[in-house]
Amino acid sequence: MSTNLYDQAYVLEKAVRRSTEFSHLKQMFEAVANDPAARDLFDEFRNVQLQLQHKQMEGLHITDDEVMKAQEIANRVQQHHKVAKLMDAEQRMSMIIAELNKIILKPLDDLYGPSFG
């Protein structure tokens, strides 16, 4: 890969790191990390999410019990101030990453556009 591409990627990486959105995410993350009850709930929620995602990707059946358990944890998350705020910050950050990706992939979109295939 050319030096210029690396250099520009690192400039963007610094911009991500210094963005208000990332700073906010970091603060929310640390608030949860430093609160054992919040941290347990966050870990539990994440684990259930990953399990369901994994089953979905493998094409395995998700039971009613699993759906109910996920729903129950999601409710507890929404009621927990710190965890809910972290989830919001994560969601905003994900959207930003998706937007950055979309911009960076524009050259490929232009190439593989409606003119071909």
Place this chain on the structure above:
Amino acid sequence: MSTNLYDQAYVLEKAVRRSTEFSHLKQMFEAVANDPAARDLFDEFRNVQLQLQHKQMEGLHITDDEVMKAQEIANRVQQHHKVAKLMDAEQRMSMIIAELNKIILKPLDDLYGPSFG
């Protein structure tokens, strides 16, 4: 999203567009696009790939017939100079995009590292 993030993403987008790897991909793409037989083979290969990916994601069974058909097209692709070169160029570009993504996501990796969960 902050203006700086947008601006830096567009700087990186320009660097991608001007990279030797993207220029090469574009050339290989156009060589295929302008050769009806190559283009048909490329489209056929792409369609079979997408079909199989889709079935895999849905957890559907892939038949022996489908595997053989995919193999047969892959062989024809490898024997077709222009299409094979386009595939190589695509693979190199994918690796670069993956590397760029890894760099940009470093702040998140640092945050969600071994210290948590």
